[in-house]
Amino acid sequence: MKTVTIEAFLTWAFTQELCKVGGGDGLTTVGASNWSLTRDVATLGTLIDRSPNIYGVVPGFVVDGDPHPDAVAAGEAVRGLARIGFEIPEGWAPFPDWPDEHGLVAREVRRVVDEVRVKGDRLSGRHLVALVTGAAILGHGPDWTADYPGHRMVMKNGQPAWFVMKKAKDAFGRVYEYEADGFNRVSQRPRKGAYRRFELKNMMRGTVLARLDWQLWQDALAVLADDLQGSLSHHAIAPFSADRQPWARVRKAVVSA
Known part of the structure; x- marks a missing residue:
């Protein structure tokens, strides 16, 4: 009995064994290995004249025996993820390592989360299957590293813009607020309560x-x-503990330095 991490086990199953499913058609190998074929599908999403099998792996041209039963168990377990659905929790904040004095990062996260919820495809089990399969084939998970995008003052005609909140009524008499130009062109001064963004x-x-x-x-x-x-x-x-916020360690390291 060999003890392995779940990541190494899946990579073994998807790159060395599951390519035997649906493979072999009397052809000879023509330069590209099963691994490189599978990797190209994971990276590019397509491959001419060769379609992935039920496990999302490109079958090999030359097959030596059946896939290991443990690899088949892995493939079926991954396919089973398609039955799982999930939700993004309210207040999800994936950027504790970035400064956000103006709330711009939080606002952008909310915008993207709203978009994901409306579309729904990323909240389905099918996305989990594709995500896990791709990571197993490539040998690593999604790249979460990124630099702070930076921020700047909103400009208009080369000058910092002014904004002001106003109220109005809709066709049903309901009061709503909207953001308007906060600069008075007559007095050439900001309007009362105007702010910059x-x-x-x-x-x-x-x-x-x-x-x-x-x-x-x-x-x-x-x-x-x-x-x-x-x-x-x-x-x-091997025992597995999810590392859900590796970026938090980066922030601690920066603060400690």
Whole structure:
């Protein structure tokens, strides 16, 4: 019985064994290994003339025997993730390592989360299956590292812009607030209660999704480690503890330095 981490076990299963499922068609190997074919599918999402099998792995041209039963168990466990649904918790804050004195990062996170909730595809078990399969094939999880996008004052005609909140009524007589130009063109002065606003210099949607995917991947690994523990014939899964916020350690290291 060989003890392995859940990450190493999945990589072994998906890159060395599950390529035997649906493979072999009388052809000879033509330069590219099963591993590189599978890796290209994970990276590019497609491969001409070769489709992934039921486990999301490109079958090999030359197959030597059946896949190891432990690898099949891994593949079925990953496929089982498709039955899981999840929600992003209210107040989810994946950037404690970044300054946010103007609330710009938090606002962008809320915007992206709202978008994800509306679309729904990233909240399905199918996304978990694709996420875990891709990480196993590539040998690493989502890249959550990123630099703070920076912020700047909102400008208009080369000058810092002024804004003011106003109230109005809709067609049903309901009062609502809206943001208007806070600069009085006649007096050439800001209006009463006017304020200035800041914005992020760079978009951070991709980074928000990467940190979401990292946490989903870690949670999925925890589920898989628990499901597979004690059910394999030749492998034992080492104890696994989800590392959901590795970026928090980076912040501590910076503060301590």
